[in-house]
Amino acid sequence: MEAESTLEATTLAVDWGSTNRRVFVLAADGTVLETAQDDRGILAMDGSGFAAEAASMRGRWGDLPMLCAGMVGSNRGWVDAGYVSAPASLAAIAAAVHWVEPGHTAIVPGVSRDGNGRADIMRGEEVQLLGAAAAGLVAADSWLCQPGTHAKWARLKGGDLVDFTTAMTGEIFAQLGRSGLLADGLDGTVQDGADFRAGVQAARGGDLLARLFGARASLVLGKRDRTDQASYVSGLLIGSDCAARLDSDFADARADGVDVLASPALGNLYLAALDELGCAARLVDSHAAFLAGITQIWSLLK
Amino acid sequence: MEAESTLEATTLAVDWGSTNRRVFVLAADGTVLETAQDDRGILAMDGSGFAAEAASMRGRWGDLPMLCAGMVGSNRGWVDAGYVSAPASLAAIAAAVHWVEPGHTAIVPGVSRDGNGRADIMRGEEVQLLGAAAAGLVAADSWLCQPGTHAKWARLKGGDLVDFTTAMTGEIFAQLGRSGLLADGLDGTVQDGADFRAGVQAARGGDLLARLFGARASLVLGKRDRTDQASYVSGLLIGSDCAARLDSDFADARADGVDVLASPALGNLYLAALDELGCAARLVDSHAAFLAGITQIWSLLK
Numbered sequence: 382m383e384a385e386s387t388l389e390a391t392t393l394a395v396d397w398g399s400t401n402r403r404v405f406v407l408a409a410d411g412t413v414l415e416t417a418q419d420d421r422g423i424l425a426m427d428g429s430g431f432a433a434e435a436a437s438m439r440g441r442w443g444d445l446p447m448l449c450a451g452m453v454g455s456n457r458g459w460v461d462a463g464y465v466s467a468p469a470s471l472a473a474i475a476a477a478v479h480w481v482e483p484g485h486t487a488i489v490p491g492v493s494r495d496g497n498g499r500a501d502i503m504r505g506e507e508v509q510l511l512g513a514a515a516a517g518l519v520a521a522d523s524w525l526c527q528p529g530t531h532a533k534w535a536r537l538k539g540g541d542l543v544d545f546t547t548a549m550t551g552e553i554f555a556q557l558g559r560s561g562l563l564a565d566g567l568d569g570t571v572q573d574g575a576d577f578r579a580g581v582q583a584a585r586g587g588d589l590l591a592r593l594f595g596a597r598a599s600l601v602l603g604k605r606d607r608t609d610q611a612s613y614v615s616g617l618l619i620g621s622d623c624a625a626r627l628d629s630d631f632a633d634a635r636a637d638g639v640d641v642l643a644s645p646a647l648g649n650l651y652l653a654a655l656d657e658l659g660c661a662a663r664l665v666d667s668h669a670a671f672l673a674g675i676t677q678i679w680s681l682l683k
Numbered sequence: 684m685e686a687e688s689t690l691e692a693t694t695l696a697v698d699w700g701s702t703n704r705r706v707f708v709l710a711a712d713g714t715v716l717e718t719a720q721d722d723r724g725i726l727a728m729d730g731s732g733f734a735a736e737a738a739s740m741r742g743r744w745g746d747l748p749m750l751c752a753g754m755v756g757s758n759r760g761w762v763d764a765g766y767v768s769a770p771a772s773l774a775a776i777a778a779a780v781h782w783v784e785p786g787h788t789a790i791v792p793g794v795s796r797d798g799n800g801r802a803d804i805m806r807g808e809e810v811q812l813l814g815a816a817a818a819g820l821v822a823a824d825s826w827l828c829q830p831g832t833h834a835k836w837a838r839l840k841g842g843d844l845v846d847f848t849t850a851m852t853g854e855i856f857a858q859l860g861r862s863g864l865l866a867d868g869l870d871g872t873v874q875d876g877a878d879f880r881a882g883v884q885a886a887r888g889g890d891l892l893a894r895l896f897g898a899r900a901s902l903v904l905g906k907r908d909r910t911d912q913a914s915y916v917s918g919l920l921i922g923s924d925c926a927a928r929l930d931s932d933f934a935d936a937r938a939d940g941v942d943v944l945a946s947p948a949l950g951n952l953y954l955a956a957l958d959e960l961g962c963a964a965r966l967v968d969s970h971a972a973f974l975a976g977i978t979q980i981w982s983l984l985k
Contacts, residue, residue: 464904493900493904495904495906498885499885499893499894499897499900500897500900500901500904500906501896501897501900502900502903502904531864531896532892546893547893547896547897547900548890548892548893548895548896549864549865549892549893549895549896550892552863552864553855553892553895556858556859556862556863557858560858561854561858562833562851562854563851583800583801586889586927586931587888587889587890587927587930588850588889588927588930588931589891589892589923590834590850590851590852590855590891590920590923590924590927591801591848591849591850591851591924591927592801593851593855594803594833594849594850594851595801595802595803595849598795598802598803598804598849599802601758601804602766602795602797602802602804604797604802618892621891621892622892622893625888625889625890625892625893628889628890629888629890
């Protein structure tokens with residue numbers, strides 16, 4: 382028999398969100414031996430059954446130490462893992478993990494910020510954000526954006542997460558598409574192009590509530606084709622998000638550029654909006670960032 | 684028998700909206716002899732049955748001429764009565780009414796505006812707006828606001844409707860309360876007070892998407908009581924609407940004041956928000972304004 386250069390699995394890292402769950406089976410040196418994604422997010426758990434799920438994962442991949450991040454650590458998850466206050470480092474997060482079973486099963490806390498008249502929270506995104514810097518995927522001082530249902534915008538300095546802002550961009554788009562005045566046409570394909578960019582430009586004035594109604598009026602008056610409506614409204618929302626950021630706490634990102642942690646489909650829309658607003662941006666691999674972050678936290682726990 | 688000073692019914696004026704219908708039985712001099720309100724709005728009609736509904740009203744109040752306004756004239760109503768372009772006068776609207784049955788049943792058209800990069804439409808509100816000026820309830824040159832699901836802001840000059848903007852304020856609040864991240868707490872009572880006004884102030888920066896998420900974060904971090912959440916979020920939305928208007932096409936309303944056509948409950952929230960933003964405002968009776976407008980249009984038809 383030939384010798385195989387196999388690596389042994391030593392850790393299970395679980396990105397356990399509201400809707401999806403992604404398991405990474407890791408070797409001691411951080412190599413990913415296997416990944417699996419399913420829809421066993423916390424909403425599918427119905428607030429219980431987490432221990433059985435963990436046992437099931439260990440039944441499949443071995444009785445390994447398990448480090449979980451994401452909404453699994455919320456008050457609707459396995460256990461409320463609390464929040465670390467920003468500025469936050471990977472070391473501070475590692476020091477605050479919640480041990481479900483000491484040395485065997487841990488949950489990463491979220492990060493909160495409060496001050497200057499506003500409060501904000503994240504849970505799960507911090508692993509990606511800090512991991513991106515730890516892995517050298519972004520500079521230690523950088524401006525990051527994670528588009529999504531609740532889009533996160535984060536400032537890193539010296540590799541630490543010093544401040545962040547969350548916008549309801551994706552959720553509002555989903556709600557408008559489900560029912561109400563604007564639903565007609567929002568089932569169409571969203572793509573970068575003249576309509577998307579017209580939406581971004583219309584968003585610049587900061588008058589989202591009126592621009593949204595105007596999108597409907599344009600359809601009724603025959604000023605826009607129904608097939609272009611989803612792109613325009615997406616441009617309005619993503620443009621509102623990006624423009625508000627560049628007008629406030631992300632003002633200096635215009636000079637430095639923004640790193641967008643996202644899948645290409647959604648990430649490229651943010652790149653287009655930022656480009657339309659005169660800000661350079663580039664895509665960063667969000668899975669690689671998560672892996673780097675969770676591996677780093679695990680190494681700090683040992 | 685004593686002689687009674689009774690007036691004879693001569694016209695039926697119908698404010699026929701999406702959800703509600705209000706009938707005014709009028710004498711020749713405009714006196715309201717009777718009013719009736721029900722939930723036979725156009726959504727209850729399911730796109731048909733309008734002729735039967737009209738016959739039913741005439742069966743109750745007499746075979747009188749009938750003038751209808753509102754969503755009954757939309758493409759989901761009895762018949763699409765089209766739009767008159769702003770600037771629009773009562774005379775222009777009267778000249779463009781759609782006769783379902785000549786001399787007997789008419790539907791008032793809506794008003795559209797298009798230019799300077801935005802399109803907008805209204806249907807039904809124009810009767811109130813122009814009626815308010817015709818009746819002297821507001822000055823011939825004035826700034827008007829009609830709060831609601833789709834809040835209208837209109838500029839009158841010389842008694843004509845010269846321009847307007849619609850904001851999705853009420854609909855977004857309703858959608859956020861129905862489902863999603865912010866629904867928790869939005870079933871509470873909305874009232875003017877410290878939380879409502881804090882929402883108005885937070886809205887000033889024009890960053891609604893982030894402020895909405897921040898409202899949830901404040902609740903999670905224990906920075907706001909659940910019972911105050913609806914007032915704060917309402918303040919955010921109404922404040923966003925008012926601030927955007929005062930920062931753009933309604934900038935001169937700061938000096939002149941705004942006339943708010945609304946029921947006291949909703950109207951007073953807009954008065955509070957405008958006050959918080961340094962703009963004087965007062966309530967105007969919207970039913971009286973509608974009556975004045977519809978009576979005037981009818982007199983121009985005869």
